[in-house]
Amino acid sequence: MAESGARLLVADDNKVNRLLLGRSLEVLGHRVAMAENGRVALEMLRRESFDLLLLDMEMPEMSGFQVLEQMVADQRLRDLPVIVTSSLEGAAHVARCIELGADDYLPKPVNPVLLKARINSSLEKKRLRDQQKELVRRFATSEVAEDLQRSGFALGGKRIHGTVMFCDIRGFTSITEAQSPEETIELLNTFYTLMFDAITGAGGVVNQMVGDGLMSIFGAPLPLADACGSAVRAAREMIELIEMLNVERQAGGRMPLKIGIGIATGSMIAGYTGTHSRATYTCIGDAVNLAARLEGYTKEAGRPILIDADTAAGLDTGQSLEALGAVQLKGKAATVDVFAVSV
């Protein structure tokens, strides 16, 4: 008996086969749904959630081969384990099923001992895959996770046009000195939670967290229609959220938090850098350096959000901006036109 019954779908046009397979699976402790052809099976897979598909090949309306082809093309179905159960003649058919992504092949009549072993093995593989996906999601972002799943992992990147944001807590050292390390960790977790909400809510992707700072990208891995506007919207919300947090902190007699945000727009390379065993999704380009420098300059400028001319040009008119003129930023050969976003 399986310790926890899985939800399985049996697709077979032959009623006797369908009933018998369903029965064998129920005896093994699983919950079973049935489809009488490939088209119905695919509809059910798209509508409901299953752990495994047992698929016959010879079916009217839509054959098992067509079901496999459609599943490979469907982001949500491509990882669902499939065991082909068929009495097709010839090894070429079996090979084609495996090439199309089937996990396993069981000839009919299905041997119950083999059935149990293969189902358990496929479910275990699915469990590991789900676990791995969950890990990737936790340590990357869902966008990067999907990108990885879709195109696989390869170092190197592609040229994109996007907007980069750097954000950092001002005077973080004096805050850490004024409180216990436990309080600092808690503060960082709260800070990151709030910043993530604002950034992802506006369509950005947080791709790096370093100490008390973070870097996020708008417009990669997936293109974003209004990257400049989204980044500025996120920045405004980040400032608002920090102000709300400060009300709470000050009520508890703690130091208020101040953040600085720098935003720049331009062409950059987005992709994976690092080694094959440890890599990170990031963007490289002039705009990335500029955003970091602008963030650093917020302290001197006394403004929480600074943006470059390309970001300013990408905003709707009516945004309240203050031109700070040409500024000589650290590490930059030429002066840069800087704008402050009113908050």
Add this chain to the structure above:
Amino acid sequence: MTSATIDPAIFAELKDTAGADFVCELVATFADEEAPQMLAELRDALAAGSADRFRRAAHSLKSNAMTFGALPLGELSRTLELGGLPADDTPLDALQAELERAIQALKALSHG
């Protein structure tokens, strides 16, 4: 030597794994609903000259025959599945006779 209409070991194993009551229902489904339909489909497909429908129906019948341990019926079906459209329905008459034998034997075994 001709083999038995139903291989007793295969049928016993089926009963063992799926349960005697369930197999009884399964035999009824096969005998009363599915097998007559598949036979009719074979005759229709032959009359219509559709090799694909013919092959598919023979394939389906083969699959069920093997499940129940009806090995001679399975072998006849397999020959039809792989042989293309026959010239006339003589092979189908032979198939029908074997099918009737198998169904009779299955009903006796499943109630026994």
